[in-house]
Amino acid sequence: MKSLKNFFSNIKNNLISLLIFIFIWYILSLFFKDYIIPSPKIIFLNFKQYFNNNFSINLLVTIKRTLIGFSFSVLIGIFLGIFSYIFKINEVTQTTLLIFQVIPGTILGIIFLLIFGIGDKAPIALIIIMTTPTIAINTTNSLFKRNTPLENLIKTYTQKKYYLIKDAFLPSLIPTLSANLSLGFGLSFKVVILGEFIATQNGLGYLLNVARIYFNMKEVFFYLLIFVLIIFFMQIILNLIFFTLLKKYLNPV
Amino acid sequence: MEDLLLSIYIKEKKFKDHVVIENISLQIFESDKIAIFAPSGSGKSTLIKIIANIDKNFSGTIEKFYKTSSFLLQEAPLFWYKNIKENIFYPLKFYNINKDKLEKINNDYEEWLKITGLKNFEKHFPYEISGGMKQKVNLIRTFLFEPQIVFLDEPFTFLDIKSKNLIMNFIKEKYKNITIFMVTHNIDELPDFLKKIFLFKDLKLSNYKTIKIEPFYKREDIINLIFKE
Numbered sequence: 175m176k177s178l179k180n181f182f183s184n185i186k187n188n189l190i191s192l193l194i195f196i197f198i199w200y201i202l203s204l205f206f207k208d209y210i211i212p213s214p215k216i217i218f219l220n221f222k223q224y225f226n227n228n229f230s231i232n233l234l235v236t237i238k239r240t241l242i243g244f245s246f247s248v249l250i251g252i253f254l255g256i257f258s259y260i261f262k263i264n265e266v267t268q269t270t271l272l273i274f275q276v277i278p279g280t281i282l283g284i285i286f287l288l289i290f291g292i293g294d295k296a297p298i299a300l301i302i303i304m305t306t307p308t309i310a311i312n313t314t315n316s317l318f319k320r321n322t323p324l325e326n327l328i329k330t331y332t333q334k335k336y337y338l339i340k341d342a343f344l345p346s347l348i349p350t351l352s353a354n355l356s357l358g359f360g361l362s363f364k365v366v367i368l369g370e371f372i373a374t375q376n377g378l379g380y381l382l383n384v385a386r387i388y389f390n391m392k393e394v395f396f397y398l399l400i401f402v403l404i405i406f407f408m409q410i411i412l413n414l415i416f417f418t419l420l421k422k423y424l425n426p427v
Numbered sequence: 428m429e430d431l432l433l434s435i436y437i438k439e440k441k442f443k444d445h446v447v448i449e450n451i452s453l454q455i456f457e458s459d460k461i462a463i464f465a466p467s468g469s470g471k472s473t474l475i476k477i478i479a480n481i482d483k484n485f486s487g488t489i490e491k492f493y494k495t496s497s498f499l500l501q502e503a504p505l506f507w508y509k510n511i512k513e514n515i516f517y518p519l520k521f522y523n524i525n526k527d528k529l530e531k532i533n534n535d536y537e538e539w540l541k542i543t544g545l546k547n548f549e550k551h552f553p554y555e556i557s558g559g560m561k562q563k564v565n566l567i568r569t570f571l572f573e574p575q576i577v578f579l580d581e582p583f584t585f586l587d588i589k590s591k592n593l594i595m596n597f598i599k600e601k602y603k604n605i606t607i608f609m610v611t612h613n614i615d616e617l618p619d620f621l622k623k624i625f626l627f628k629d630l631k632l633s634n635y636k637t638i639k640i641e642p643f644y645k646r647e648d649i650i651n652l653i654f655k656e
Contacts, residue, residue, distance in 0.1 A: 323502035330479045330498040331521040341517075345508055422508040426554040 180421065184413045192406055199395075212392045217399060224396045229381070233400070236366060236378040239294055243301025244362040248354065251306045252347075255313025264314045271307035279304055279365060283372035290373075297369025297377070301362045308361060309354045316350035321427060348423035352416045359408050363401065429456040430492065432576050432606055433478070437487035440473060447473055448485070455576070455608055460620055463610045464653065465627035471610035472501045475580045493606075495522055495574035499582050503565045505553040512549040515568045522572045532571060535601070539567045542597050543590065558585040566594060570602055579609035583616045595620070614650055626653065 196214050203213040258267040282303055286296035325342045370379025378397055385393035416424060433455040440448040447470040455461060465471050476482040478489065479498050497518065505514045515536065524532065540546045543563040548556055556564075562585045569577050583591045598607075599620040611617065617624065624638040638652050 321504065321507075323500065323504035324506065326476070326479070326481045326500060326502070327498075327504050329481050330496075330500070331518055333480065341506070345506075422552070425507045425552050427507045 178418065181413060181417045184417055185410060188406055188409055188413075192402065195402060209389070209391055212395050214399075216392060217396050220392060220396070224393060232377050232381050235376050236370065237404070239297050239369075239377065240301070240359070240362050240366045242294075243298040243366060244305065244359055246298070246302050247305035247309055247358060247362060250302065251309025251354070251358075252313050252351075254306065254310040256317065258310070258314050259317040268311055268314065271310055274303055275307045279368045280372065283369055286369070287373035292373060292375055294374075296373035297366045297379070300369040300373075301365045304365045305358050305362050309358050312350055312354050312357075313347070316347060319346075321346050345423050348416075348420055352412070352420075352424065355412055356409065359412070360405055363405060363408075367401065429458055431456055432459075432491075432493040433608075434490040434492075435478065435487070436489075437474070437477065437485055439487070440470070440477065440482075440485040448477075455606060457575075457606055458604060460607045460622045461609070462617055462621050462624045463608075463627060464614070464617065464624050465610070465612060467612045469612075469627060471612070472580050475500065475578055475610060478578060493575040495572075495576075497569045497572065497574040497577045499565050499569040499577070499579045501580040501584075503562055503584075505561055505564060507553055510550050510552055511545060511556070511564055514553070514564055515571060518568060518572055522574070524572065532573075535571060536567070538601075539571065539597075542593055543567065559587065559590065562586055563590070563594070570598065570605070573602065573605060576606040576608065579607065581611050581613065581616065582609060583611075584613075588615075591615075614653060617649055617653075619649060621649070624649070624653070 199211075200214050203211045205211075208216065254267060254271075258264040279300060283296065283300055286299045290296045290299065321342055325338055328337050328342055331337075366377070367379035367382065370377035371383045374380050378400065382394060382397045385391075385397065431454060433453070435451070435453045437448050437451045439446060439450075451474070463471055463474070473482060475498065477485055479500075506517065509517065519532075540549070543560075543566075545560065545563060545567075548560065553561060553564075562583070566582060569579065569582075583594070586594070595618040599618065607620075609616075619640075621640050623640060626636045626638060638649075640649060
């Protein structure tokens with residue numbers, strides 16, 4: 175019951191954030207013409223105009239690319255993070271990964287376009303390159319904050335690594351996993367839009383690019399609102415997992 | 428003649444260039460109730476960690492003849508994602524406990540909850556209880572499964588006087604057959620059920636004295652003996 179209460183409390187907070195975002199957008203629209211920053215009211219009134227088959231298909235394509243790229247990033251990032259920690263090469267790995275983080279996404283997007291051509295692979299590769307470093311670095315840093323006294327306690331009962339991993343090591347990674355998934359998904363989504371801008375002929379990023387070319391700011395802001403709603407719903411799903419099923423692992427230590 | 432449970436000889440244990448323990452030889456027999464009384468920083472916790480196999484970086488030998496043991500470490504860690512009851516019963520899977528013994532353990536558990544005042548806190552998590560309550564949880568976890576020998580590092584830290592006395596008396600009455608080896612720097616932590624106290628200035632052989640405790644000694648007698656030395 176308490177965890178459901180936390181979950182609903184979290185949805186309430188997310189809704190408040192969404193309302194604050196729309197309010198700020200509304201205030202800004204009062205100072206600019208419709209063709210620069212259209213009012214949220216206009217976008218909401220014209221919603222039906224943009225929702226069509228074409229939109230649904232492109233939405234699914236973007237979500238598919240995001241989830242594939244994000245999943246690979248999480249797996250590779252966590253593996254790299256643990257690998258760096260165990261073999262004590264975290265300083266080398268972190269510096270290398272930071273280099274990838276700093277390279278502008280547009281340049282990488284063009285490189286992947288030339289390598290993979292137009293299609294799914296370029297945006298997915300872009301997500302992996304740009305999201306993995308954050309996840310890997312977070313993972314390594316969390317391993318340095320391992321609960322050593324707890325591991326020592328387990329060692330007084332058994333020397334089997336299985337219990338150390340199951341009862342101390344993995345539970346201590348869950349708070350980091352929560353942060354990684356939250357940060358990582360947002361970043362992945364942003365990157366896939368960038369990738370679709372440059373290297374595809376479908377997806378929300380492509381539609382956004384077309385709207386931008388025709389200076390259709392109402393459509394641009396419509397897609398902006400969709401992006402915000404996608405992140406909002408993804409956050410709800412993550413909170414459902416972490417504030418209900420895995421809540422106890424997020425307790426203060 | 429009591430059985431030998433542990434024979435330990437530490438030739439040397441150092442951290443970087445600083446020698447912490449040197450030429451310590453200890454033998455612990457069944458039903459012994461021994462304390463090492465030494466100042467802070469003298470290597471007491473290091474000794475416990477060596478016996479517990481947590482610290483393997485030393486020169487010397489350890490021979491263990493006991494089947495079951497339990498350790499109360501100085502950091503007193505609890506699993507942050509388990510409630511109090513789950514924390515206390517965590518070691519259950521590591522002991523071979525039959526149905527009859529499990530029933531006795533459950534009864535003892537209820538007694539412990541009464542003595543420590545934790546009855547209403549079973550479902551609480553560690554972050555919801557105080558330092559003193561956490562120490563009580565650790566004490567219950569250490570003694571509940573009646574291992575052959577328990578090793579205690581500063582076991583009564585954070586406890587108020589009333590709780591400390593209640594728990595010491597409870598252990599004295601209930602666990603007469605358990606071998607106890609404890610280390611502390613706090614004179615108030617020395618229970619009156621001890622049979623022997625080793626007084627160390629630091630954990631090097633040349634620097635210790637032994638105080639033998641007679642069964643009729645009270646705590647004030649033990650404290651006076653220590654001050655005399």
